[in-house]
Amino acid sequence: MKAPLENYHARMQRVLDHIDQHLDDDLGLDVLSGVAAFSKYHFHRQFASTFGVSVHRYVQLARLKHASHRLASKDAPSVTDVAMDAGYDAPDAFARAFRQRLGQSPSSFRKSPDWAPWLAAFGPLNNARSKLMQITYTHDDVTIRDVPPTPVAIIEHRGDRATLGDTIERFIAWRKAAGLSPETSPTFNVFRSERTPAIPADYSMDLCVGTDLPIAPDDAQMKPGVIPGGRCAVLRVFHDTHNLEPAALFLYRDWLPASGEDARDFPIYCQRHFSLFPGAQVHDVVVELFLPLK
Structure with a gap:
């Protein structure tokens, strides 16, 4: 067959x-x-x-x-x-x-x-x-990097992933109003649940933009936060950057047990790069997936 x-x-x-x-x-x-x-x-x-x-x-x-x-x-x-x-x-x-x-x-x-x-x-x-592109990762694709702490503005999505689009629209509108371009202010997603939890309402993700601008006390959508610094296992994803589950599974299931490392008490997260890599165009997005380590 x-x-x-x-x-x-x-x-x-x-x-x-x-x-x-x-x-x-x-x-x-x-x-x-x-x-x-x-x-x-x-x-x-x-x-x-x-x-x-x-x-x-x-x-x-x-x-x-x-x-x-x-x-x-x-x-x-x-x-x-x-x-x-x-x-x-x-x-x-x-x-x-x-x-x-x-x-x-x-x-x-x-x-x-x-x-x-x-x-x-x-x-x-x-x-x-x-659908026809079976991406496989190897241990050589993973690097360990010390990353600095990054102040961010956060909008939290809590609930069914089917409603994530509405949260993304509010996030985009806020960063536009704040003048924080994706090309100059880093974009992060912090994954606080599985991509498809058993109970859809348990889906949880933070959308973040790197900034040290103060958040207005009466801002009902955004809150200040920090992507903590420290050692991280980093995996670059070039294909199907909308679904990072296969890359995350590789880090947890294959790389981490064989590495001798221990995961730190912070969720796996990603940074979306729009034009930071040699030869890449803005529309050729590359995602770096970070697994925090002790």
Whole structure:
């Protein structure tokens, strides 16, 4: 059974690669089912069952992601040119789709991209690609680092993860109002529960932005705090940065028992980097996962 499954996945991978390489071309069912060598009458269901998203939505997201890259580049073309290249017949149709997915108009995004909702918008695209991408970690991927304490402003999410989007929106609005850009003020998530606890209401996470600005006493959302300093095991995650559970499981299940280290009494947390690594672009987000050690 393994060989047929690998062959099936390879054919689906061909489709994803073809989409990436031909975003300006015809990406209809006839073309993509031919790339996969599947019947066009079943391909759309096969694609959706494999990737958890329809082929139409996947193509739309891939084109919008490519369009957003072009808009954010230093030599960005006109919105009309980007719209046409993205497969839209008119700029206003492109603008509606862009705003619906990213919460900004194309012209506003070109002037000042808001990368946090950008990441959320393309989560389904990243999740789809990760279905065929089995990421494995090794002990060599983990480093031990002494990190300094970092003052932060915190908004706490407590309750069903399905409502996390609302908390993220409030967090984004607060940091915007405070003038704390993700590119200059570090972003942290402190994971105080499992990603999928047995009781959904037990889900718990802190969203933090690095700042020593005072928090107003009457601020009902944010509170001051500190990411404590000390020794940490650090694992960089480049793929599927919306789901850090596999990386966390590796640290707890594989790395920690073999390392001879003991975990410190502070939850595992992550820092999202937007443009801090050589060769990375702002949209090429890298996450560092920190397991505090004694």
